[in-house]
Amino acid sequence: MRVPMTEYLFIDLDTERWLCRICGHDLGDARGNYKEGTLVYDRDPREIHPPILDPERYEFTFSPDPAFCRILEFCCPQCGTQIEAEYLPPSAASSSSAARSAVPRSRPSTCRPATLRRWT
Ligand SMILES: [Zn+2]
Numbered sequence: 001m002r003v004p005m006t007e008y009l010f011i012d013l014d015t016e017r018w019l020c021r022i023c024g025h026d027l028g029d030a031r032g033n034y035k036e037g038t039l040v041y042d043r044d045p046r047e048i049h050p051p052i053l054d055p056e057r058y059e060f061t062f063s064p065d066p067a068f069c070r071i072l073e074f075c076c077p078q079c080g081t082q083i084e085a086e087y088l089p090p091s092a093a094s095s096s097s098a099a100r101s102a103v104p105r106s107r108p109s110t111c112r113p114a115t116l117r118r119w120t
Pocket of ligand 1: 020021022023024025076077078079080081
């Protein structure tokens, strides 16, 4: 039986696996962290929250300083759907363990492949 856990995440109670709700891709053991089965995009927070005030005139523009904030987007490696996002201080590790580089199997539609890595 598949139970929706978030907008983009199922848990299959029979097989105890995490699944993408969009494409059904298996994201890993449900007794572990589903983020380990995703690709991660380490975003520049200024791309997501551009300055509201002119940075030439004001020191604080309501845009996050990358020295104080990083944004991680976790995406399905099969369909590219963004499943989760985390806002962290730059030196903090994600709620997952350390990352290693990987090439996605398909071209995600919402995440940029050149910047994605597997989160394990
Ligand atoms: Zn998917």
